[in-house]
Amino acid sequence: MNSSNRFTRRRFVKGLAIGVGLATLGRPGRGTAAEKMVLGTWGGDYSKLLTQNVETPILTPKGIEVVHDIAGDPQRRAKLVAEQRLPRGTTDLQALSAAGSREMFNAGVLETIDYSKIANAPNLLAQMKTPYSVGHIYSGQVILYNPATISPAPTSYNDLWDPKHAGKVGVIDIQYVGMLEAAALVSGGNMENFEPGKAKLMELRKLNFKMFPTNEAMAQALKTGEVGMCVMWKARGVMWQNAGVPVQAVAPKEGVVLYVSDFVIPKNAPNKAAAYAYLDAMLAPSAQIGFAETMGYNPTVSNAKVPDAVAKRIGFTKEEQARLLSPNYDYIAKNDSQLKEWWDKIFKA
Amino acid sequence: MAGALVGPATLAVVLGLLVPLAILFRYSLNRFVPGRLMVDALTVENYVKFFTDPYYMAVLVRTLRVSAVCMVLCLVMGFPLAYALARTRSRWKSAVVMLVVLPLFVGNAVRAAGWMVMFGSRGLLNTLLGVVGLIDHPLQLMYTEAAVIVGITAVNLPFMVLTLESVVEGIDPAIEEAAASLGARPPQVFRRVILPLAMPGVLAGTILVFILGMNAYATPILLGGPRFQMMGPLVYGQFAGLNNWPFGAALSFVLMAATLSLSAVSNLLIQRRYRR
Numbered sequence: 001m002n003s004s005n006r007f008t009r010r011r012f013v014k015g016l017a018i019g020v021g022l023a024t025l026g027r028p029g030r031g032t033a034a035e036k037m038v039l040g041t042w043g044g045d046y047s048k049l050l051t052q053n054v055e056t057p058i059l060t061p062k063g064i065e066v067v068h069d070i071a072g073d074p075q076r077r078a079k080l081v082a083e084q085r086l087p088r089g090t091t092d093l094q095a096l097s098a099a100g101s102r103e104m105f106n107a108g109v110l111e112t113i114d115y116s117k118i119a120n121a122p123n124l125l126a127q128m129k130t131p132y133s134v135g136h137i138y139s140g141q142v143i144l145y146n147p148a149t150i151s152p153a154p155t156s157y158n159d160l161w162d163p164k165h166a167g168k169v170g171v172i173d174i175q176y177v178g179m180l181e182a183a184a185l186v187s188g189g190n191m192e193n194f195e196p197g198k199a200k201l202m203e204l205r206k207l208n209f210k211m212f213p214t215n216e217a218m219a220q221a222l223k224t225g226e227v228g229m230c231v232m233w234k235a236r237g238v239m240w241q242n243a244g245v246p247v248q249a250v251a252p253k254e255g256v257v258l259y260v261s262d263f264v265i266p267k268n269a270p271n272k273a274a275a276y277a278y279l280d281a282m283l284a285p286s287a288q289i290g291f292a293e294t295m296g297y298n299p300t301v302s303n304a305k306v307p308d309a310v311a312k313r314i315g316f317t318k319e320e321q322a323r324l325l326s327p328n329y330d331y332i333a334k335n336d337s338q339l340k341e342w343w344d345k346i347f348k349a
Numbered sequence: 350m351a352g353a354l355v356g357p358a359t360l361a362v363v364l365g366l367l368v369p370l371a372i373l374f375r376y377s378l379n380r381f382v383p384g385r386l387m388v389d390a391l392t393v394e395n396y397v398k399f400f401t402d403p404y405y406m407a408v409l410v411r412t413l414r415v416s417a418v419c420m421v422l423c424l425v426m427g428f429p430l431a432y433a434l435a436r437t438r439s440r441w442k443s444a445v446v447m448l449v450v451l452p453l454f455v456g457n458a459v460r461a462a463g464w465m466v467m468f469g470s471r472g473l474l475n476t477l478l479g480v481v482g483l484i485d486h487p488l489q490l491m492y493t494e495a496a497v498i499v500g501i502t503a504v505n506l507p508f509m510v511l512t513l514e515s516v517v518e519g520i521d522p523a524i525e526e527a528a529a530s531l532g533a534r535p536p537q538v539f540r541r542v543i544l545p546l547a548m549p550g551v552l553a554g555t556i557l558v559f560i561l562g563m564n565a566y567a568t569p570i571l572l573g574g575p576r577f578q579m580m581g582p583l584v585y586g587q588f589a590g591l592n593n594w595p596f597g598a599a600l601s602f603v604l605m606a607a608t609l610s611l612s613a614v615s616n617l618l619i620q621r622r623y624r625r
Contacts, residue, residue, distance in 0.1 A: 078592050213574060213575045336591070
């Protein structure tokens with residue numbers, strides 16, 4: 001090796017040492033190991049607000065690093081069932097709709113929640129806890145209407161079938177369960193029986209309703225005035241109002257169907273301790289109030305005092321709360337397939 | 350040595366395509382139980398469900414019809430453009446070819462969004478027609494079969510043009526001149542000289558466009574709306590929306606079988622007719 005070739009053994013070993021040193025510098029929390037957990041959740045606003053209200057203020061100081069596994073509800077449920085037989089799953093905690101979490105419980109995929117491990121558990125509202133899930137946020141299904149084009153203000157789901165409003169009612173394709181619930185409540189059905197709602201919905205076809213593929217498409221249509229009325233969660237109505245969509249919300253007199261976002265722990269979660277820490281963090285009053293203010297969903301704990309102005313927009317009055325209806329998730333899980341088929345083949349035809 | 354070179358590609362196809370297809374076919378024979386996704390079984394009920402339900406057959410027929418119409422439109426619009434591009438000696442030839450290919454750089458969903466702006470009830474087309482005075486109230490263009498056909502044709506046209514252009518370039522212009530000098534008028538030159546010689550390219554282009562049309566997903570969803578069903582979105586709905594993997598798998602194989610068999614049949618028929 002002549003002297004102009006500077007790549008000697010000494011240089012090689014020096015380079016290696018520097019490389020290893022740089023690699024160790026990159027690791028988080030030199031000194032304290034960061035605990036890592038995986039949360040399955042919807043993306044978009046929900047994921048962003050979880051990071052903003054729960055993870056960054058409460059969990060990161062405790063040294064817990066949360067990774068989001070982002071996908072839709074049905075996809076994550078499919079993954080949970082597919083992973084069922086593995087000794088260690090890929091997620092520690094999952095956020096599912098209440099209907100989805102019930103389906104997963106029936107499939108035997110979920111861990112029974114040990115509420116003694118959650119310090120904030122005593123503050124949970126009674127309807128928001130089940131043996132297998134912890135309710136994070138809730139809202140209710142209301143009628144959203146544009147006061148400029150729909151007058152007088154609707155009071156009942158029957159107003160969607162008022163011939164006076166023909167051509168102004170919008171229906172969202174993915175919210176077929178919500179529409180069936182609304183139709184069932186005004187045609188002799190109830191939370192255990194949506195069948196009378198089918199005939200009622202077929203009547204809506206004569207009234208020139210407009211169908212939209214997603215919630216966002218409906219918001220657009222309400223904003224441009226293409227439609228004037230729809231059925232939607234109050235929380236999303238609040239978000240739409242914030243975005244300039246001219247709608248008001250009214251709780252129908254037949255009842256307000258509850259929507260709850262549940263958190264569940266898979267039986268084969270690798271890091272259950274971190275999952276419980278997350279559950280405790282998300283029930284903290286600060287985190288709950290943060291969600292109420294930014295996303296319009298109501299807290300599931302009794303000790304989160306939401307500012308009055310916000311509470312008036314997102315909450316329900318005492319007499320509205322008296323007619324909150326809890327869906328029968330077993331009924332929905334068993335009938336979802338046939339209801340969707342009816343919706344696709346007969347209602348949308 | 351040549352065999353070894355093919356090895357990695359073959360392995361990729363086997364692992365990435367054939368093995369998953371075999372697994373999917375096995376799934377299509379399982380039974381769907383709500384809440385438990387899939388129960389091991391050996392049943393053809395998913396295929397029976399498809400073929401005995403007029404709704405699903407209508408979806409397949411609609412998909413075939415839309416793909417066929419798009420294929421014909423692409424051929425009718427693409428051939429003149431391809432011929433002109435192939436024969437031109439202008440220095441802008443490369444630029445024009447680039448312009449034909451440019452739309453492919455933009456994803457299907459983005460292009461469908463563009464069509465939505467065009468076709469909306471307050472969109473560009475309706476506003477223009479209203480301003481000119483041709484209509485009093487907006488036409489319903491969105492969420493129709495016509496909108497889907499326009500969208501799919503727009504996406505597939507570059508493929509047809511490129512395929513045909515390369516084939517026409519391979520036809521010696523001297524042959525056309527010879528035909529003309531023997532007394533053939535331009536339509537005759539086209540029908541008896543150019544078309545038979547370009548047939549391999551026409552076949553390749555139409556099969557390609559047909560396959561793309563059969564498997565279209567973003568365009569039918571965005572431009573057809575929730576009440577317009579084609580096979581691609583139907584398969585997705587079964588897998589991602591209903592978690593009905595057995596039926597979704599059966600739908601996938603029906604779609605694949607329809608596409609493959611029609612492509613193979615047309616290949617045989619045309620080759621037999623135009624074999625030199």
